[in-house]
Structures are given as structure tokens and as C-alpha cells.
Amino acid sequence: DAGVTQSPTHLIKTRGQQVTLRCSPKSGHDTVSWYQQALGQGPQFIFQYYEEEERQRGNFPDRFSGHQFPNYSSELNVNALLLGDSALYLCASSLADRGLQYFGPGTRLTVT
């Protein structure tokens, strides 16, 4: 039974560039949530996708956008990267929008 998978594992980008991160949920799950974790901090909720729609959004600017595909996989896009966007980006999947959330291994993004 495959768990949550994310790609890529690591990424280095330059300020101003755009990045796309990908997530495949755990088998049987239909909801994907994205979190940003800065060094030494707990994860912060970015948004959640359920039935291919953004259902909840945290306090992140419009530079952060996402998408969910019919197979429940999801993408996180960040435009106009800032140095402060450097973080571990975590994807969590659940069954429906209120189920227990299980995290993928994350994508470590470094912006230089």
C-alpha cells in the first residue's frame, strides 16, 4: 500500500523564478493538503484540495496556487519566488476533507 509520495525531493531555484511541486496521495485518499515548514518551526497550512477544488486556504499570498487532478494527485505552484519561500513543503492526504492526515516525505526548496 503506497503512502504519500512527493517529487522532487530537493530543488534549488533563484529569486523570481517559478516552481511546481507534485504530490500523490495515499491509496484510497481523495483529499490533499499542503503545508510549508520553515526551519525550526511547525508546518503552516497553505491550502487543501478536495473534489478538485480549493476548500480551505491559509494565510499565504496569491503567488501560491494549486491544482488537484481527477486521480486525486495535486500540484503546488509558487510564482515570483522569494528567499523567504525556502522551506520544506509537505503534502498530506486524507479520506475526505476532515479525515486523519498522513504526510509525504516533503520537498526541500532552497531559493538563492
Add this chain to the structure above:
Amino acid sequence: RKEVEQDPGPFNVPEGATVAFNCTYSNSASQSFFWYRQDCRKEPKLLMSVYSSGNEDGRFTAQLNRASQYISLLIRDSKLSDSATYLCVVNRGNTGKLIFGQGTTLQVKP
């Protein structure tokens, strides 16, 4: 003030010790509560849900006090493998939006 607050530690304890972590949350609308464990440079993993009646899973006991908006985690007979960061998590109104504390770091020494 952060919505979920934890003492970041680190807590350094010898093997076999009992250690307790505390967490407070500020939003009384919070309805679901969890402890997650995060190893260095890894993803958070669900340790246990926390129920009003208190619940136990082996060496781990979680307590919730809704009146004081306080959550605790007790680890008995600490093992070296318990060394990790423990994240206190609340779900406000069962929305699916998890709110994490900063995390408390535990180091268990031989």
C-alpha cells in the same frame, strides 16, 4: 500570540525517564487534537489522537483539558528511539486545516 504554543525545549533525559510535554491552544472552537512526531529532516507522523477522556498507547499517554485549553503528552520509560520533535496539533472546527505548534525537541541519552 501563536494559536498553538509549546515549549520548544530541548528536553534532555536519560533512558528510562518519564517526560511530559505541554501545549496550550487559544481558539476555543478547536475540536480535534493530535500529537505528531517528527524525526530530523523527515515528515511528521501521527503519534496519537487526543480525546477528552484521555487516552493511552503503550508508553504514551495523552490528556486534554478543554476548560484550560491544554493538551499534554506523557512518555514513560523513554527509549533512545523516542528522540524526535513532538508537534502538538489542533484542528479548528473539523475544517481539515491543521494548526501546528512549534514542536518540542526530546533527546534521550544512554
